[in-house]
Amino acid sequence: MVGQGALLSPLGLLLLAPLCLLHPGASGQPHPTKGAPRETSSIQGVRGGSVELDCGSQSAPLVVFWSFTPLGSLIPQPVAIASGGEFKVEASASALGAVSLRNSSLVLWELQEGARGHFLCQALHAASGQLHATYSSLALAVLVPVSKPQVRLSDPSPVEGASLVATCIVREGTEPVTFVWQHQAPRGPAEALMGVTKRLIQLDPVNRTHLGWYTCTAHNAVSQLSSDGAFLDVIYGPDNPVITVEPLGFTEEGFGASEREEVTLSCLAASNPPSLYVWLHDHTQVHAGPTYVIASASRAHTGLYTCLAHNSRLDTHTQTSVQLTIYYPPKAQPSCAVLPAPGALALLCTWPGGLPAAQLQWAGPQGAGPTALSNVTWSYAATHLANGSAFTCTGRHPALALPMLCRITLWEPLWSPTCWTMATIRDQFIMLSCEWPGGEPPAVLSWLDEQEQPLGSSSSSPAVYLLQAQEDLAGREFTCRGTHPLRAPDPLCQLRLEAPQLAVAEPRVSVLEGEEAWLGCTLLGGMPPAQLLWLGPQRRQVEPGTLGFTLHPEGTQLRLNVQGADPVRHGGTYQCVAQNALGNSSRSVLLEVLRYPAPPNVTISRLTYGRRRSEVQLQWTVRGPGNLTGFLVQRRAGVPGLGAGAWETMAGDIEPESRGRRLGGLDLGVLYAFRVLALNHRTAGHPSEVKTPADPPFSAYAAVLGAAGTGMVVATVASLLVFQYAARHPDTFPCLGCLLVPREQSHQDQGSRGGPEATPGTEPSPTTPGSDPAQESTEPPVNVTITVTATP
Structure with a gap:
C-alpha cells in the first residue's frame, strides 16, 4: 500500500490511462459490464465528519479510478487511483478533506464543503480472460450544522405599550433552518411560543406578561442548538393597590379583627420596578413599607387605612383605602355532633363566645334547618335517609369575611359486624368481642343469648362481654346485633362455643436413624381458639431447640421437626394436644426410628x-x-x-x-x-479380634550376606596367590608342591638340578636357605578341600 503522494510501479503507471477512453468490443480492449451504467446515488455527509463512497464492485478490481465534478462545473477532477496493493491520491483532493482508499471505496475524513458534487468511480476487472469496466456515480451533499443562535432585542427595557422586535441570529447552517422560541417568566417554567417558527418575532404592544427570558432554538437536518437567554424587562405600574387584612374578617363597612390579636395589613400594587409603599391612618403616616403590623389590636386602631404606591422609574402614584373595625369573634370554629335516637337523629352545633355572638344555621338534604345564636339543635327523622347524606352547620360573625362551616356526613359502616372470642389468663373467663368500626354516627352493638335476651348494655364498637369459663358452655350460640340509622334490618354476627378438635397427618411415622422426621397436627375447630402443643414419649411438653426438636406453627397447624432421629432419645409415641377454656383433645403419633442393617x-x-x-x-x-x-x-x-x-x-x-x-x-x-x-x-458392626502390634521382621539379613560374600572373595584370592607361589617354589612348600606338581616332573627337576651337568641355558632354581633337599618327603600327595559356609 502506497500513501498519498507516493509513486506507482511501472505496472500501475500503465494502468493510469483513463478507463473512459476504452472502446468496448475492440479486440484486446476491455469490455464493459453487462447492463447499463449504475444510476447516480445520493449520499449525505456532515462537514467535519466522515463519509465512505462505495465503488459498487463486488470483486477486487485491477484498477480503480475516482474523479470529482464540483457543483456548477462540468470538468471532472482526478481524486485517487489504485492498482493492486498501491494507490495514489491527487494533491488537489485535500480541498475535499482527508482522502484515503479502503479497498475500492473512497473514504473522506474531515469533510469540507468543497466536497459537494458528483463522484465517479471507474473500475477495471478481469474475468474469463477478458477485461470488464464498471462505473459508479454518487452525488455527495455536504450539510453544515447550525451555529449557536443569539437573541437580539430591539429594546431590552421597553415601557408597557411600546413595540418590540426580537431577532434570532444564526451565522451559518444548511437550509432550511427552523426556529423555536421560548419564554420563561421570572417565577415560572419555560413555555414555547406556539406558532412562531420565524427568525424574528414582533411584540406590539408590549405588556407585562412579556417580561422574562427569551431563548431561540435553531435546527436543520444536521444539528440543533439553543441560544443563551435574553432578558426583556418591561416597565409598568403601579396598578391600584390591593389591601389584605390578617386575620381575615369582613364587616358591612370593610374589615374586622379581634381585639388584642395581631393584625397585619398588606399592600400590593403590581409595578416594575417594584413599588414603594406608604401607610396612612386617618390621613397620618404610620408606616413605610408594603406590610403594616399591629402587634395588639385595640379599639384605637379602628379607622381608615390608606396605602400609597409609587413607581420611581415612571414617577407615578396610586392609592387604595379600607375601613378596619376591631371585633371579638368566637374562638376556633363551630363544632358538630350527631346522636342516634329511635327513628331519628339529633344534630348538635355549638360555637360559643364572640362579640357579637355568631349566628348558626343547619342545612340538610331536604333544605335549610333551624337557626340560632351560638347553639342550635335539629331533630331529623332517619327514615328513607340515603347513605352519604351530608348536614352542614354554617357560622357567621362580623369579624370574619367568610362563614365558618361544620359538616357531618352520615354513612353506614362497611360490611357487617365481626365477632370472635378470646380466653383470659388461665382460661378463667371467655371474652366475647364484637366489632363494627366506622360509620357516622357510630353503630351500636349488643350481645344476645340463645333466647335473644341482651347480655349487658349496648355500646359502640367494639363491644365486649365476659362469660365465666365452664364446660356447659360448649355448643351454645351467642349473637352480636348491630344497629345503625342507615342500615335496615339490623345485621347480626353469630358464634358457637366449641371444644377443640384435632387431626394428625400420619398416625405412624418411620424414619432411619439419623434422618429427619416430620410430625403434623391440624386444628379442625374450636371456639375460643385453642392452643396447640406437642408432648414427647415421656409425656413432657416438647420445647423447641432441645434434643433436636423444632416447632413450626403454620396457621391452624403445628408441625414438629425431629433432626438426627435417634432410637433411644426420639423413638416412641408423641401426642398433639389442643386445649381452650372449654376443654381439650389429643391425638397420638408413633415415631419409629429404625437402625441401618449391620455391616459385615x-x-x-x-x-x-x-x-x-x-x-x-x-x-x-x-x-x-x-x-x-x-x-x-x-x-x-x-x-x-x-x-x-x-x-x-x-x-x-x-x-x-x-x-x-x-x-x-x-x-x-x-x-x-x-x-x-x-x-x-x-x-x-461386630468388633474385630483384639491384637497387639508385632515387631517388624529382622532387617540385617542382606548385610550379613554381603559381608560373607566379600569374605569368600578375599579368601579365594589369597588362596590362589599362595597356591601359585607354592607351585613355582615346591621346595619351599614340599607338601603343597607335591600336590600341585606331578611326581615325574618333580624327579626330572631333581635330576637336572642335582646332576653336575646341567642343561645349557638353564639356571638352577634358587634354594631356600636352611632347606635340605635330601629331607624332601616321599609321601604320596594328599587332596585338600576347603569349604566356606556363610551363615545368614
Missing part, C-alpha cells in the same frame, strides 16, 4: 510396629455380606498394675474402600491393643 465383620490381617515404635501399620479384611459406609479404628492402652484402659477412637473417618491405615502418636512405654469395626451409617 472385620478381621485384622496385619498389625506391626514401625521402626521407631511410635506408629503402627494396620491392615484388615472384610468377611461376610452387608453394606458399609466406613470403618472405625479403636485402641486401648495397658496400664501396669491397673489393667487395660478404656477403648478410644483413633480414626473414625476411614473410607469404605480403604483396607489399611498408618496410625501414629503412640507412647513407647505403653503396650496398646487395637480393634477395627465396620460402620453402616450409624450402625457399628
Whole structure:
C-alpha cells in the first residue's frame, strides 16, 4: 500500500490511462459490464465528519479510478487511483478533506464543503480472460450544522405599550433552518411560543406578561442548538393597590379583627420596578413599607387605612383605602355532633363566645334547618335517609369575611359486624368481642343469648362481654346485633362455643436413624381458639431447640421437626394436644426410628510396629455380606498394675474402600491393643479380634550376606596367590608342591638340578636357605578341600 503522494510501479503507471477512453468490443480492449451504467446515488455527509463512497464492485478490481465534478462545473477532477496493493491520491483532493482508499471505496475524513458534487468511480476487472469496466456515480451533499443562535432585542427595557422586535441570529447552517422560541417568566417554567417558527418575532404592544427570558432554538437536518437567554424587562405600574387584612374578617363597612390579636395589613400594587409603599391612618403616616403590623389590636386602631404606591422609574402614584373595625369573634370554629335516637337523629352545633355572638344555621338534604345564636339543635327523622347524606352547620360573625362551616356526613359502616372470642389468663373467663368500626354516627352493638335476651348494655364498637369459663358452655350460640340509622334490618354476627378438635397427618411415622422426621397436627375447630402443643414419649411438653426438636406453627397447624432421629432419645409415641377454656383433645403419633442393617465383620490381617515404635501399620479384611459406609479404628492402652484402659477412637473417618491405615502418636512405654469395626451409617458392626502390634521382621539379613560374600572373595584370592607361589617354589612348600606338581616332573627337576651337568641355558632354581633337599618327603600327595559356609 502506497500513501498519498507516493509513486506507482511501472505496472500501475500503465494502468493510469483513463478507463473512459476504452472502446468496448475492440479486440484486446476491455469490455464493459453487462447492463447499463449504475444510476447516480445520493449520499449525505456532515462537514467535519466522515463519509465512505462505495465503488459498487463486488470483486477486487485491477484498477480503480475516482474523479470529482464540483457543483456548477462540468470538468471532472482526478481524486485517487489504485492498482493492486498501491494507490495514489491527487494533491488537489485535500480541498475535499482527508482522502484515503479502503479497498475500492473512497473514504473522506474531515469533510469540507468543497466536497459537494458528483463522484465517479471507474473500475477495471478481469474475468474469463477478458477485461470488464464498471462505473459508479454518487452525488455527495455536504450539510453544515447550525451555529449557536443569539437573541437580539430591539429594546431590552421597553415601557408597557411600546413595540418590540426580537431577532434570532444564526451565522451559518444548511437550509432550511427552523426556529423555536421560548419564554420563561421570572417565577415560572419555560413555555414555547406556539406558532412562531420565524427568525424574528414582533411584540406590539408590549405588556407585562412579556417580561422574562427569551431563548431561540435553531435546527436543520444536521444539528440543533439553543441560544443563551435574553432578558426583556418591561416597565409598568403601579396598578391600584390591593389591601389584605390578617386575620381575615369582613364587616358591612370593610374589615374586622379581634381585639388584642395581631393584625397585619398588606399592600400590593403590581409595578416594575417594584413599588414603594406608604401607610396612612386617618390621613397620618404610620408606616413605610408594603406590610403594616399591629402587634395588639385595640379599639384605637379602628379607622381608615390608606396605602400609597409609587413607581420611581415612571414617577407615578396610586392609592387604595379600607375601613378596619376591631371585633371579638368566637374562638376556633363551630363544632358538630350527631346522636342516634329511635327513628331519628339529633344534630348538635355549638360555637360559643364572640362579640357579637355568631349566628348558626343547619342545612340538610331536604333544605335549610333551624337557626340560632351560638347553639342550635335539629331533630331529623332517619327514615328513607340515603347513605352519604351530608348536614352542614354554617357560622357567621362580623369579624370574619367568610362563614365558618361544620359538616357531618352520615354513612353506614362497611360490611357487617365481626365477632370472635378470646380466653383470659388461665382460661378463667371467655371474652366475647364484637366489632363494627366506622360509620357516622357510630353503630351500636349488643350481645344476645340463645333466647335473644341482651347480655349487658349496648355500646359502640367494639363491644365486649365476659362469660365465666365452664364446660356447659360448649355448643351454645351467642349473637352480636348491630344497629345503625342507615342500615335496615339490623345485621347480626353469630358464634358457637366449641371444644377443640384435632387431626394428625400420619398416625405412624418411620424414619432411619439419623434422618429427619416430620410430625403434623391440624386444628379442625374450636371456639375460643385453642392452643396447640406437642408432648414427647415421656409425656413432657416438647420445647423447641432441645434434643433436636423444632416447632413450626403454620396457621391452624403445628408441625414438629425431629433432626438426627435417634432410637433411644426420639423413638416412641408423641401426642398433639389442643386445649381452650372449654376443654381439650389429643391425638397420638408413633415415631419409629429404625437402625441401618449391620455391616459385615472385620478381621485384622496385619498389625506391626514401625521402626521407631511410635506408629503402627494396620491392615484388615472384610468377611461376610452387608453394606458399609466406613470403618472405625479403636485402641486401648495397658496400664501396669491397673489393667487395660478404656477403648478410644483413633480414626473414625476411614473410607469404605480403604483396607489399611498408618496410625501414629503412640507412647513407647505403653503396650496398646487395637480393634477395627465396620460402620453402616450409624450402625457399628461386630468388633474385630483384639491384637497387639508385632515387631517388624529382622532387617540385617542382606548385610550379613554381603559381608560373607566379600569374605569368600578375599579368601579365594589369597588362596590362589599362595597356591601359585607354592607351585613355582615346591621346595619351599614340599607338601603343597607335591600336590600341585606331578611326581615325574618333580624327579626330572631333581635330576637336572642335582646332576653336575646341567642343561645349557638353564639356571638352577634358587634354594631356600636352611632347606635340605635330601629331607624332601616321599609321601604320596594328599587332596585338600576347603569349604566356606556363610551363615545368614
